[in-house]
Amino acid sequence: MKRLVVKVGSAVLTEKNRVARERMAALVELLAKVKKRGVEVVLVSSGAVAAGYTLCRLDKKALPNRQALASIGQPRLMSMYQKKFERFGIVVAQILLTADDFDSRKRTYHAKCAVETLLAQKVVPIINENDVTATEELVFGDNDQLSAHVAHYFDADLLVILSDIDSYYDKDPRRFDDAKPLKVVHTIPEEDLQAECTPNASFATGGIVTKLKAADFLLKRGKKMFLASGFDLKDAYAFLLENRHEGGTLFTPAS
Template structure:
């Protein structure tokens, strides 16, 4: 049975300071369709801090403030997912992880065993960054690298990242009208992976750089990643359900 990890970014889940409910509903519907097609799905969801801000508009400058918002937002976000999944008769469960958990074979094994049992019973594990105790990932990554670890260590056939970026271009499409989408990427250069991270630029950290790092992590271990828009799921649906690569970028090494 094919196993897919889907990671959704906070830019997709929130809009103008609130949860983008229609996009969340569309994501849940896609996952339900994938289950009906006989696929197992693990969801890695960002958005805990943003979800918390919709309930209590604290400042977001300090780590402590962001941790507090995450503590509020994690159960709220899970409740929204559970409500939407219930419309399809699907159970979902929260799994809190941080990158540090994968440094311990014992913790990784425990987490993998729990996820295996959930999938065995048709439950969708919703992996959230444990933001309250994981400080680095509150600033860098937006769960991209975490999702790559989940895909690798939990035996997924494919990682799908749904983002505000609809694929990997040969140059920044926000700045250059002639930017071209790279539909398949077999190898990533060092300068692509080590680009400067500019927090105010969504095309950097929380943007394309950490997604390329996630893809590189998987490709070096024989894995695959598909990057597509989370605003319009037509490319993801086409690729995952129809096997047709219309848009988005597939990262994989030569077979």
């Protein structure tokens, strides 16, 4: 594997209306170890609104307030990442994108050139949606979709989504005790893709549906995605560093 995109959501990065520093530190340590193996790493990170909320308690349900919180929180979030990556001698860079950037060949090309240049310099690009300027028509709505586009258009070999959802199950595990995790998935039923989004955390915008849509987007383009827990990184460690598929779901095109 040459290039990896890792997406971490607000449900993992936030706890009790603040950034979960220990989880962030654990994530950074994992990425540093992956990078040490010679793999190029791109991080797609949520958490700007939550970081802003720790400094300014606006009602996060209103769009203008979320935009304001994101503008406050984004530099704070980057500062936190910067300090944690510095422990491993890694430089990070910020890139803010919107859906419109992937609708324009010119913008996509320029964004890709920036990413390629950063990776060539051993820098870790940290990508987030530009929540401050994105309008309703342009917004991805969640970083699951953004990360899938990043993985595809920036030529990654694999997208890893680390979430409060540890796998894709054959039925809703919150409603059925006998629900079983699916280890390898080649196709996703249309009814699952059309289900209602049900985010679990107060700062989250996705849920399993947005992750399935991200996987479906990549499967249709011949690419892979791995979904695992962001709270306990043991499955991510096994998959990325030990080449073992213990837990989590691998979405991979049928051979």
